[in-house]
Amino acid sequence: MVAPDLVSEDDIAKLIMPDDLSDESALKTYIEVKVYDKEGHLIQHHRQPMRSLTQYFLALMSIPIIGTYTGSSANQAQSILTSLFGLPSQQYTYNYYSANILWDWSLVLGSGTQSFSPTLTSLAAPISNGTGAGELYYGPFGVSYTATSITATITVINYSASTITITEIGLKATIYLQYQNSSNQTTYNTYNFLLTYDTFSTPISLPPNGIASFQITITFTG
């Protein structure tokens, strides 16, 4: 796009607001669900676009893009990490040692609904891990990737005696900030966030002894 001449910095600032291009997204995300009954029959196959990334997703994405430091000589954390994640601007370390950062993800399911906000931190009504009434047994969580996408998958089993209805899904992140403490022991602080939140366009019903796989795929190339 070529715009007319700009006369002020205000004009330029307006360009930064990303609201005037309508072509395809740089990132597509979708959720896919397969539900099997106790005999292994596929009874429901659901796929929908994901609509709701939180500000914490943006903050996590910022680490591979702009790093954790503000510069080569400034031993200070990026302001996005301190303001959105609440991470310290400097992590205490013992005796000239270092600190590092890593993260893990998990998929969580729920039976409630709530309005989306970029600051959401949890599902409306998370379904607990277990075999009791209203609980789901969460199987192994898996992650795979391609050159342009990352996919997260979890399989759940309903060992309860009643059908369980799943209406919401979220991708959670736990950030680990590791360091040597004052006793020279390796330790870490954790920070938990919700990266995505969506409600299903139609609820997912999982019958007793049924199995369901939930998959979120995030594609970074449009």
Add this chain to the structure above:
Amino acid sequence: MMIGKGNNDINVDIPNDAYDTGKDIPTFSAYLIAIVRDSTGKVIKVHKQKSHSSTANFIGLLLPLTWFRNTGSSFTMTNINNGTCSYSPNIGLNPECISYPNTYMNRPTYMATIQVGSGSQPNPSSAISLAAPIANGSGSGQLIYYPPLLPATATVSGNSVYFYISQEFSNQSGATITVAEVGIVLQLWLTNVNNSNYTNCGQVLVWYDVFSSPISVPNGGGIAIYYTFTVNP
């Protein structure tokens, strides 16, 4: 949504809403903006386009711990000089993870530069460097790189949240320079917590775009590049 009677995936019709319609609602956007000024400082061109391309290095750095644990594998980062390093974060004393600012040791992971170039390449996700980087300087074919400007914080606007980065470049080369490609370069340090293991991975390309039309920067003028990253635009 569909209720079927098939056994596993065999002979089960896929419901219409299970197909990728290509009409997904955007949940994220990245924009690339270039503002060109002439030698008097007058803006002579504004170019704005969708940014489309993370690189493999970006994907590897975003992977969660689960992938590394489940696979027992590491991710090989390739820097702009074609050097490699192995990324395999984990909890504990020994694993090398992305460095974080701390009270003592400074092995910084930071955005080194927005780099501009005069070439292009067809598969951005596999790019490890720009096709034809424009060097920093005032010689022929060069642009003077000013330091990148980083976000003070993310901006919230309704359900949208965004941040942007920018960098300016000045053309003192004596001739017009054409910019055709741009990328974001991260200086990456991996370290464990007691300094017994650490690796300087060097500068890695994490984002790459080719301009939809090349941009001419006149002698004596300059170009400013803005990248904007937004969730829920």
